[in-house]
Structure formats: structure tokens, C-alpha cells
Amino acid sequence: MLTGAGVSAESGVPTFRGETGLWRDYRPEELATPQAFDxxxxxxxxxxxxRRDLVSKxxxxxxxxxxxxxxxESGETRVITQNVDGLHTQAAEAVAESSDLSPLxxxxxxxxxxxxxxxxxxxxxxxxxxxxxxxSEETLPRCAACSALLRPDVVWFGExxxxxxxxxxxxxxxxxxxxxxxxxxxxxxxxxxIAFAAADAGAVVIEINPEATPLSSVARVSLxxxxxxxxxxxx
Ligand code: OAD
Numbered sequence: 001m002l003t004g005a006g007v008s009a010e011s012g013v014p015t016f017r018g019e020t021g022l023w024r025d026y027r028p029e030e031l032a033t034p035q036a037f038d039x040x041x042x043x044x045x046x047x048x049x050x051r052r053d054l055v056s057k058x059x060x061x062x063x064x065x066x067x068x069x070x071x072x073e074s075g076e077t078r079v080i081t082q083n084v085d086g087l088h089t090q091a092a093e094a095v096a097e098s099s100d101l102s103p104l105x106x107x108x109x110x111x112x113x114x115x116x117x118x119x120x121x122x123x124x125x126x127x128x129x130x131x132x133x134x135x136s137e138e139t140l141p142r143c144a145a146c147s148a149l150l151r152p153d154v155v156w157f158g159e160x161x162x163x164x165x166x167x168x169x170x171x172x173x174x175x176x177x178x179x180x181x182x183x184x185x186x187x188x189x190x191x192x193x194i195a196f197a198a199a200d201a202g203a204v205v206i207e208i209n210p211e212a213t214p215l216s217s218v219a220r221v222s223l224x225x226x227x228x229x230x231x232x233x234x235x
Contacts (some may be wrong), residue, residue, distance in 0.1 A: 001067065001077060001078065001079050001080065001179070001180040001181070001182065001195055002080050002087060002179065002180070002181045002182070002184065002191070002195050003067075003079060003080070003081045003082065003083060003088070003107075003165040003181075003182045003183055003184065003188075004080070004081075004082045004184025004185065004191075004209075005021075005082070005083060005163050005183060006182065006183020006184060006185075006209060006227060007061075007063050007064065007067075007081075007087075007088075007182045007183040007193075007224075007227045008058070008064075008083055008085050009044050009183065009226070009228060009229075010058060010060070010063070010226060010227060011055070011058040011059060011060060011061045011064070011087060011225070011229045012058045012130070012193045013054070013055055013058050013085050013086075013087070014055075015082075015183075015191035016185075017185050017187075018185075020213075021165075021166045023127075025231070028133070028157055029157070030043070031044055031047045032044075032045070032154075032157055033156050033157050033158055034154045034158060034159060035158075036156075040071050040151060042134050042136065042137050043153075044152075045132050045140050045141075045150075046132075046134035047086045047118075047153075048114065048132065048152040048154070049131065049132030049133075049134050050170070051072045051114055052115065052129075052131070052132065053131060054131070055085045055086070055087075055114055056209055058085070058087065059087075059090075060087045060088075060090050060091035060094065060226065061228050062228045062232060063182065063227035063228050063230075063231035063232070064087050064088055064090070064091035064229050064233070065091050065095065066231050066232035067079060067091065067182075067231060067235070068091035068092040068095040068096075069095050069122060069186070069235075070131070070235050071092060071105055071209070072090075072092065072095055072096055072105060075104070078104065078108065078124075078133070078172055078192060079108065079110055080107065080108045080110060080169050080191075080195055081107045081108070081110065081111075081174070082110055082111050082184060082188065083109070083111070084109065084112055084113050084114045085114060085162065086109075086113055086114065086115050087200050088107040089101070089105070089106060089107060091165065092106070092107075093104055095148070096191075103210055108165050108168060108169055109165075110155070110161055110162075110165055110166070110169065110191050111154055111155045111161070111191070112152070112153045112154035112155050113153055113154065114152065114154065115127060115128060115129055116128060117150040117151065117152065117153055118150065118151055118152075118153040119140055119143040119145070119146060119149075119151075120148050120149045120150065120151050121143065121146050121148030121149075122143060122145055122148065123147045124143060124145055124146075125153055126150075128141065128150075147210040150210075155202055156175060161190060161191075166180055166190060169194050172194075172200075173194050173195070173198040173201060173203070174197065174198040174201045175201075176201075177199055177203055177204065177207070178203060178204045178205075178206065179193045179195055179198035179199070179203045179204070179205045180206050180208065180234070180235075181205060181207045181208065181209075181215060181219070182209070182227050182231060183208065183209060184207045184209070184213070184225050185214075185224045186213040186214050186215040187213070187214060192214070192215065195215055195218075196215070196218060198220040199219075204220045204221075205218055205219045205220055206220065206221040206222075206223065206234065207219040207220045207223065208225065208227060208230045208231060208234065209223075209224070209228065210224055210225060210226055211224075212215065214232045
């Protein structure tokens with residue numbers, strides 16, 4: 001299963017594209033590139049702090065829960081997500097009534113997480129849920145080990161995805177029978193290529209999205225509804 005921002009839309013997390021998408025009001029090159037962070041780390045952290053705060057107030061919706069139930073019951077279903085909101089994990093932990101999930105029960109988070117930081121000097125990654133004080137450069141989060149500036153552990157435009165996660169995702173694409181694609185515009189690669197690769201390898205691709213996307217042409221079925229309307233039923 002490949003998911004995008006649309007699966008979290010009904011939880012209140014804004015999508016990126018479309019009429020109410022984040023990229024309508026914000027410029028990605030000012031907020032989501034390594035150059036932007038080098039230039040103005042305070043502004044970039046302010047934006048990610050705002051998003052962390054917004055997502056912290058959101059709950060997984062019925063689509064996240066249905067997906068989590070499926071993953072935990074079947075032992076064979078995997079979730080690959082472009083989302084950095086952590087809601088698939090939150091739903092899985094709620095369904096399992098435990099935060100002790102196996103790696104196979106966890107989603108592959110291709111684009112990282114809003115709730116993790118990475119040190120700009122030593123590369124150390126850490127879970128991080130606290131609100132961000134972006135009132136000045138001095139108050140930005142710093143590495144406990146080496147004191148260098150921390151950055152959000154998300155993938156920015158122009159950056160490569162984690163090669164291990166990509167290899168695992170494309171391997172899955174080559175092996176699966178069915179690929180459910182929920183709530184992605186399927187225009188950001190290499191994430192979208194995973195679904196195309198699954199179709200090439202013979203998987204039945206089922207798209208769940210109120211709107212047509214470039215993937216619609218290779219999907220065996222396109223279900224034009226929202227995630228909470230369609231996902232539980234199709235699963
Ligand atoms: P987009 O914002 O590009 O697309 C969201 C998709 O969800 C659209 O196709 C909508 O039609 C659909 N959608 C909206 N509401 C929905 C609902 N309730 N149920 C189902 N679908 C719904 O988001 P992504 O495809 O995830 O990357 O964007 C891909 C990447 O572009 C993101 O991960 C992010 C962004 O720049 C990075 O930040 C690296």
C-alpha cells in the first residue's frame with residue numbers, strides 16, 4: 001500500500017497540492033530545501049514547528065485505523081507512506097495497544113518524520129515531540145552530543161531518499177499481488193514510481209482518490225471517493 005497526504009486529509013492535516021494545499025500559500029524553495037535551511041534555519045524551523053504543532057492535534061482517521069488493523073491482522077500487508085505526520089504509526093500503536101511494533105508492522109516513511117530531528121554535523125537522529133521555539137536562531141534545537149544545529153528529519157526538495165528504504169520499497173513493488181494507492185497526487189518521484197513499478201511487475205493497482213492522477217492510467221480500478229469513505233470497505 002502506498003499512501004500520500006490525502007489519507008490524512010480527513011484528520012485535518014493539510015495536503016500539499018490542490019485548492020487548499022500547503023504549496024498554494026507557501027513556497028517550497030523557501031521552506032523545504034537544504035538551501036533554505038542554510039540561509040534561514042529559523043524560518044524553516046518555524047514552519048516545521050507549526051506543522052508539528054498542527055499534526056500533534058490531529059488523530060488518525062478511520063482509513064488509518066482500517067489500514068493498521070489490516071497490517072496487524074494479515075502480517076503480509078506493508079504500508080509505504082510519503083507522509084511525515086506519523087498517523088499510520090499512531091493508528092498501528094492504538095490498534096496493537098502497544099508501541100512495541102515489529103519493523104514489518106511499521107510504515108516505511110519515505111519522506112521522514114516531523115517528529116524526528118537529525119544533527120547537521122554528526123547526523124544523529126532522535127525522536128522529538130516538543131514544541132519548537134523558533135523565536136530566534138539561539139533558541140533552535142541543538143544536538144545533545146555535539147551542540148550543532150538540528151534539522152527536521154524530513155526529505156527536502158533536491159535531497160535523496162534513504163537508499164535502504166527505497167530498495168525495500170521497490171523490492172516489495174516487485175513482489176506484491178495488489179497495490180492500494182491512497183490519497184497521493186502521484187507526481188513526486190521516486191515515491192510515485194513505486195506504484196508504477198508494482199503495475200509493471202503485474203500487481204493489481206487500486207487507486208483511492210477523489211481526483212484522477214497520472215497513476216489512474218495504469219490503475220486497474222480507480223475509486224473516486226475519500227479515504228474514510230472507501231478504504232475500510234475495499235480492505
Ligand atoms: P498531494 O498534496 O500532492 O496530493 C494529495 C492527494 O490526495 C491529491 O491527489 C488529492 O486529490 C487527494 N486527496 C485529497 N483529499 C483526500 C481524501 N480525503 N481522501 C483521499 N485522497 C484525497 O500529496 P502527496 O501526493 O502526498 O513531499 O505529495 C507528495 C509529496 O509532495 C509529499 O510527501 C511532500 C510534497 O512535496 C515532501 O515534503 C518531500
